Amino acid sequence: MAAHSGAVVVAAQTDEPSGISLFLPAGYDLFWSSVVIVIIAVVFYKMVLPRMNAVLDERASLIEGGIAKAEAAQQQADEALAKQQELLAQARSEAAQVREEARAEGTAIIKDLKAKASEEAERITETARRQIEADRQAASVSLRTEVGALATDLASKIVGESLEDSARQSRVVDRFLDELEASQALASNKEA
Known part of the structure; x- marks a missing residue:
């Protein structure tokens, strides 16, 4: 057996690769490795x-579909934005028009109120003027009556006879007042 084991050792020593062959696999390893790689x-x-x-491919189509959806959504958003801006511009235009109409109506209302106030002031002034004229006439009649009574009493004392007769009393008062008005007219003409 010793001879047999010596032969194995010699065979093992002769089969051992050396140098570059140390890095190269055996031929059967290359064949079966190639078969496995091919399979x-x-x-x-x-x-x-x-x-x-x-x-x-499915992921690429999903991504492309997502991109297409995103582009469509972006286009819709752009259209919605454009429409919103158009509506906003219309609303601003209408608001400006309403403001202008309100200003015009306000001006018309102010003019109307001023005209009514002016008419009311003229009516009040005319009413006051009439009231003053009526008061002046009433005062004039009252003054004539009182002046007439005083003038009659004075004339009775001066003349020495009674002027109780109303017709005579009326003539004396009218003559006195006419003379008084004439003297006032002369005085105002001299001043002018």
């Missing part, structure tokens, strides 16, 4: 790669 490549190419491509 894995075929399985990968036939089964895994189509599924991965399908998943990637």
